[in-house]
Amino acid sequence: MHLYTIQWQGFVGCLMLGLLMNLGIANAQKQIPGKRPNIIVILADDLGYNDVGYMGSDANATPNIDAIAANGLRFTDAYTTCPVCGPSRAGLLTGRYQNRFGFEDNPGPFRRTEETIPGIPLRETTMGEYFKELGYNTALIGKWHEENVPLRNPSARGFDKFFGFINGASSYYINDNSQGKLLNGLRPVESEEEYLTNAFGREACLFIERNADRNKPFMLYVPFNAPHGPFEVPDEYKSKFSHVKDEKRQTFLAMINCMDENVGKIITTLKNKGIEEETLIVFLSDNGGECERADNTPLRECKGSIYEGGIRVPFCMQWKGVLPANHVVNHPVIALDVLPTAIAATGASVSGEWFLDGVNLLPYLTGEKQGEPHQFLYWRFLWHHAVRKGDWKLVKHRDQTDWELYNLASDISEQTNLSQQHPDKVKELLDIYTDMSDQMLAPQWGWQPDYCGSYNINNIKN
The missing domain is CATH 3.40.720.10 (Alkaline Phosphatase, subunit A)
Known part of the structure; x- marks a missing residue:
């Protein structure tokens, strides 16, 4: 388990994390040269x-x-x-x-x-x-x-x-x-x-x-x-x-x-x-x-x-x-x-x-570093899911059964689904998406009771 997936609970957890953050910032501040x-x-x-x-x-x-x-x-x-x-x-x-x-x-x-x-x-x-x-x-x-x-x-x-x-x-x-x-x-x-x-x-x-x-x-x-x-x-x-x-x-x-x-x-x-x-x-x-x-x-x-x-x-x-x-x-x-x-x-x-x-x-x-800053980028918005690695993007929207695959370098408008032609790329990106989603909390609030919880602050029947 990654450290950043640990869920801090209660006041003590919040205080400890705050102290770690602040100490890290304070230590970093000592390294600041000249006018910022x-x-x-x-x-x-x-x-x-x-x-x-x-x-x-x-x-x-x-x-x-x-x-x-x-x-x-x-x-x-x-x-x-x-x-x-x-x-x-x-x-x-x-x-x-x-x-x-x-x-x-x-x-x-x-x-x-x-x-x-x-x-x-x-x-x-x-x-x-x-x-x-x-x-x-x-x-x-x-x-x-x-x-x-x-x-x-x-x-x-x-x-x-x-x-x-x-x-x-x-x-x-x-x-x-x-x-x-x-x-x-x-x-x-x-x-x-x-x-x-x-x-x-x-x-x-x-x-x-x-x-x-x-x-x-x-x-x-x-x-x-x-x-x-x-x-x-x-x-x-x-x-x-x-x-x-x-x-x-x-x-x-x-x-x-x-x-x-x-x-x-x-x-x-x-x-x-x-x-x-x-x-x-x-x-x-x-x-x-x-x-x-x-x-x-x-x-x-x-x-x-x-x-x-x-x-x-x-x-x-x-x-x-x-x-x-x-x-x-x-x-x-x-x-x-x-x-x-x-x-x-x-x-x-x-x-x-x-x-x-x-x-x-x-x-x-x-120019001090070359290459791409990110190995991949990830999105999860309730029923919407996507991951991008290089020029490739895997995406699935609500009510879709299958994932779609696009090459954004040649298809920025996402018109040609290449998932059937590149099953290995689908698997590679889906593994990344799954690993990332496993680290995330479930949605804690929102407009969709199926995703965000059934407690309704307006006391309206769901």
Whole structure:
């Protein structure tokens, strides 16, 4: 049994794991030389693979995001760990497959037990907690998507500053915040007059301005909820795309453009404070594009699917003077890699005791290491299953009896099932998938009682 499959139980287990994590971080911190970079991770919500200009879109909705790719690297084969929001964010924040701690579905009405609390367990260490231990000022501005209990609030998970909402979606027009969903830390914001994407951009820029001149660096995580529904946007953005006849697509592009404008404000603030070259910037989407409005060309299907359209996402990164500019990376990478890469950028070592599934990409991006960072990538989302090794991908969806096999190098759209022609490859990948799934917890909560437990917090008959 792998050490990381051990289930820690109770307070003592949580405390011991926390001590191991913190001691590992403290020891790593001693190795940090000189000035450490600021870290900014920007996350879009339901953005399509081809919704950004640097991946081929001609909509001209993302000039500032495209600039990140031009000033750094873009990844053609980048993935998230799940085709829906909550689990994929849990993987990003911990650097571990979220299935390891039962976060396999969005928080829903069903629970494994009455005591089950959805969210990243306290025994797991979040990005905020890692960087807090490394001496960084930390902030989360945007969407969290966990259970709304104080111990799950970002303010209790390593983030000095939290401005955003807890659940999976929010109106973009908050106004008097009578429902109390928009929070500043643990407290509801009294009112918010700005369109929410602009409010998140404003707060992110304010955090940079307040921390740029301090003696210690900052880590800023900006998980926008754009362009996730509800699909509403100020007319000033929508008018830019008046030539788009499909109104659903027009609104979606306008929401993307507003988010991009705020990405530009963040970068401008870095430049004005003279710290752009001292900052590692990462941009990606939390899952594949929204099914009716996004452009996932040339991928098959969309959000919610384990075909490429549900899990392959836009992903780019810049660190001027350290990472090469306008560089394309074709090897498979995954959102799990963001955390160890960001930690390594500080000069700290990524400890094996953390049992991260993500990989530090820096040596592969600078040319220090050759080859692929991952031997394979794995996905399990309730009834959806997949594994990728090299160019080969094995996949099975709900109600399917047989596994499908695709060669993504020659068939990125997953149109030609090669399972009958390559039974040995099917067996090889199925063995990998089975070994990984055997290490994972059963889903602990969600929307599907057959998978996530039958206890219903809404007391609705199953």
